[in-house]
Amino acid sequence: MTPHAPSARFWSILTALIVTCSLALSACGASPQQIAPAPTQSGNIAPPPTSVPATAADAAPAATKRARLIFFGNLEPASIDVITMSGNVNERQVAAQIFETLVYMDQSQQIYPGLARAWQRSEDATVWTFTIASGVMWHDGTPFTAQSVVDYFEYVRDNPVGSGPGALKAVIKGARVIDETTVELTLTAPRPDLLIELADPGMGIGYANYVKRVGADAGFNPIGTGPFKFKEWVRGSQIVLVRNPDWTWGSPMFRMTGPPLLEEIVFRFSSEAQTRLAALEAGEVDFVDLLPFQDVVRVRTDPRFTVTGVLLPGMPQMNYMHTGLPPTNELNVRKAIIYATDKAGIIESVYFNMVEPAYGPLSRVFPEYEPALEEMYEYNPEKAMQLLEEAGWQPGPDGVRVKDGRRLEVVIVENKGWNDWVYVLQANLQAVGFDAKVLTTQGPSNTEAIASGKYHVPAMGDVFASASQMTRDWHSEGYGTFPSGHFLKGEEGDRLDAMLKDAESEIDPEQRKQKYRDIQRFIMENALMVPIFELYFYVAHANDLKGFIVDGTGFYKYFASAYFE
Amino acid sequence: MSAYLLQRLLLTIPILLGIVILTFFMVHLTPGDAVSAMQGQMKMSAQQMEQLRQALGLNDPLHVQLGRYLMKLIQGDLGRSLFGGQPVALLIASNIGATIQLTVAAMVVAIVIGMPLGVLAAIKRGTLCDAVSVIVAMIGVSIPSFWLGLMMIQLFAVTLGWLPITENRSARGLIMPAAALGLAEAAIIVRLTRATMVEILNADYVRTARAKGLLDHIVLWRHALRNGLLPLITMIGMQFGTLLGGAVVIENVFARQGLGTLVTQAVINRDFPVVQGCVLVAATMYVLVNLLVDILYVVIDPRIRYS
Numbered sequence: 001m002t003p004h005a006p007s008a009r010f011w012s013i014l015t016a017l018i019v020t021c022s023l024a025l026s027a028c029g030a031s032p033q034q035i036a037p038a039p040t041q042s043g044n045i046a047p048p049p050t051s052v053p054a055t056a057a058d059a060a061p062a063a064t065k066r067a068r069l070i071f072f073g074n075l076e077p078a079s080i081d082v083i084t085m086s087g088n089v090n091e092r093q094v095a096a097q098i099f100e101t102l103v104y105m106d107q108s109q110q111i112y113p114g115l116a117r118a119w120q121r122s123e124d125a126t127v128w129t130f131t132i133a134s135g136v137m138w139h140d141g142t143p144f145t146a147q148s149v150v151d152y153f154e155y156v157r158d159n160p161v162g163s164g165p166g167a168l169k170a171v172i173k174g175a176r177v178i179d180e181t182t183v184e185l186t187l188t189a190p191r192p193d194l195l196i197e198l199a200d201p202g203m204g205i206g207y208a209n210y211v212k213r214v215g216a217d218a219g220f221n222p223i224g225t226g227p228f229k230f231k232e233w234v235r236g237s238q239i240v241l242v243r244n245p246d247w248t249w250g251s252p253m254f255r256m257t258g259p260p261l262l263e264e265i266v267f268r269f270s271s272e273a274q275t276r277l278a279a280l281e282a283g284e285v286d287f288v289d290l291l292p293f294q295d296v297v298r299v300r301t302d303p304r305f306t307v308t309g310v311l312l313p314g315m316p317q318m319n320y321m322h323t324g325l326p327p328t329n330e331l332n333v334r335k336a337i338i339y340a341t342d343k344a345g346i347i348e349s350v351y352f353n354m355v356e357p358a359y360g361p362l363s364r365v366f367p368e369y370e371p372a373l374e375e376m377y378e379y380n381p382e383k384a385m386q387l388l389e390e391a392g393w394q395p396g397p398d399g400v401r402v403k404d405g406r407r408l409e410v411v412i413v414e415n416k417g418w419n420d421w422v423y424v425l426q427a428n429l430q431a432v433g434f435d436a437k438v439l440t441t442q443g444p445s446n447t448e449a450i451a452s453g454k455y456h457v458p459a460m461g462d463v464f465a466s467a468s469q470m471t472r473d474w475h476s477e478g479y480g481t482f483p484s485g486h487f488l489k490g491e492e493g494d495r496l497d498a499m500l501k502d503a504e505s506e507i508d509p510e511q512r513k514q515k516y517r518d519i520q521r522f523i524m525e526n527a528l529m530v531p532i533f534e535l536y537f538y539v540a541h542a543n544d545l546k547g548f549i550v551d552g553t554g555f556y557k558y559f560a561s562a563y564f565e
Numbered sequence: 566m567s568a569y570l571l572q573r574l575l576l577t578i579p580i581l582l583g584i585v586i587l588t589f590f591m592v593h594l595t596p597g598d599a600v601s602a603m604q605g606q607m608k609m610s611a612q613q614m615e616q617l618r619q620a621l622g623l624n625d626p627l628h629v630q631l632g633r634y635l636m637k638l639i640q641g642d643l644g645r646s647l648f649g650g651q652p653v654a655l656l657i658a659s660n661i662g663a664t665i666q667l668t669v670a671a672m673v674v675a676i677v678i679g680m681p682l683g684v685l686a687a688i689k690r691g692t693l694c695d696a697v698s699v700i701v702a703m704i705g706v707s708i709p710s711f712w713l714g715l716m717m718i719q720l721f722a723v724t725l726g727w728l729p730i731t732e733n734r735s736a737r738g739l740i741m742p743a744a745a746l747g748l749a750e751a752a753i754i755v756r757l758t759r760a761t762m763v764e765i766l767n768a769d770y771v772r773t774a775r776a777k778g779l780l781d782h783i784v785l786w787r788h789a790l791r792n793g794l795l796p797l798i799t800m801i802g803m804q805f806g807t808l809l810g811g812a813v814v815i816e817n818v819f820a821r822q823g824l825g826t827l828v829t830q831a832v833i834n835r836d837f838p839v840v841q842g843c844v845l846v847a848a849t850m851y852v853l854v855n856l857l858v859d860i861l862y863v864v865i866d867p868r869i870r871y872s
Contacts, residue, residue, distance in 0.1 A: 079649030216650025236822030444597025
């Protein structure tokens, strides 16, 4: 890509300075925009096909105008082998091009065959049989076999490191080769949504024997079966992948039968969002992740780029409420917090109307979503005050409510960079008589602060592709960003645990839907959270980049079928 | 001189040991550990987290962890990253070149801009030229380098298209980061050079040199500036540490390879071996630069002798 034509005109320099200095101001003045339609979930996993051939009509074009794609992400990976990676999202983004999963899921939540061409499950969803694609080769030329899959599952089961979902690893009982192309995976508990979990790029089938041989070094020289091979990693600078010319076994999701059209993918990283955006605008890169909300409107108007907003499925951005700590152990106080929260104000002032309000613990993209929650609470500070007064919290001399000599104090926990709404929430709560404080944390200190169980209203959100993964955010055993058992004490916690376990193993789709709707109602009736907004993920890319596929979580991109028009 | 150097080199050992121990406790006193950082995406249960902590040795008492680290350090082993498991020495080796390149380039920018401006301001003191250089220096000191970096990106990369943002392995890619980092230092050098030169230009020996009929430029460069270099070199040596710190920010802004990017991520992730290794290397560089400054004193001013 070529940069803009140089110009020495004084006014262009002056204009550039003025434009730059007023970036934030211009964003503040942005008019509300219609958000791109959110993807919807089909509600049903496609029935396991025996084979899905790519059709000529769907096939990608025979050539690409440019052969090199430059992707600019936010954080540099620590490792890019699926088995040894640490969990950073860009690790999966890179690994998704090098490794292949047994099945794939696209943005429409459709499941496609991957390395597994067909599958069957037992009635109770504890035994799964996969037919493995034939003719597949690791990048080092070694044949990929049914035994490779068994080796992978056994390694994952026995090793805590790796980015695959912890809950899934914990239920793997064993795997065995049935015949040359068939593998049987046995689980210790029913897992009706196993295919969705296996479609996670973090569950790409890693080369266990290679990892055993070279250890952690596999993370810096990974060998997979995917459409791109690892070429080089210049630490702090870039990761380069090159086309795998032998890749002819791609998933039908890619609608192509041959190797990728792109010759090379270069991944660069900067945690500075404005740098990422500037690199796109300067024509240095083709794709940027995590576009800042305040820049979405401006970049959308630039004819050189396409901006896409994807509603991320999972648990919307929210605040948990600690039911074991006073004063949030009182139902009225928790309800008052919800009524006092001005979601529309947050969405307008902090997120420039680039997101939509949330009403419960599950994204509206799921078929299990409970629409009745939308009517349950509205923004009503008067009602919040009334509830507090009914609970005996009376205004004190400094405006903070008191009861039995105690002040109405709550601490909101913020994970820096992710929960900017907490300051509006703080003001909302102060307006109805709370002494609301914000504790700012980041990364591990956030996890620690929340897991300490000392704070009332920690901010949170989660991205997942199946309602059954609510367990990881709400069950007392955890498996989430932190064990929610720290928050839900007594009857609410026990009841919710039982409901989650029951729904998780439900096979019947209708029963399952009902059970998850009951869970959502239970959570909101007991005011266990403050729903804030549905999380949108904005990406921008060069207009001529076509054919890439977004995964089921909305987070990861597959570039096997990408090309420049 | 050589005895002095040996003594100084030996003194660096307890200094570096102190830095290692201090860094160790500072990193471990901050809430959270590497496993907490991994938890964000890996979605482990409490049991799995404990299993991982055990495997990484994070459950051992602090003094055991410190002892283990020091024992390895004595053998020249900086350990492995808790994220990905790459050897810390390799991580540092693959990043340090870029950081030194940026720091030295920034220092060159600072000296090339700062010294002539400072001398000019001193010669023309009380004039508009002096006032402008003082104002420029004030602005330079006041502007945060990351903001300056972002402004330069907008102007020189996005609007004018003259310089690259992400192609950080080329010489052109070094221009903006070095300028963003070096301009604040240039401002400091302008102020110090001006103050030093004003004082020296009023000194008796300068007046004597002029009275002997020496040309102005000979008086200035041979007599005044050479004597003015001592405090400047001291300050430049001390600023090396500041530039290393500034590189942390600038490397992030320009998506550059380097210790800054490495250590930032390691601090966020509580990747103790990487943080420790980076701090150790940066401290060693700082100590060595200061030693070099002391040696330069002798070269510049033959009256100075170390015993």
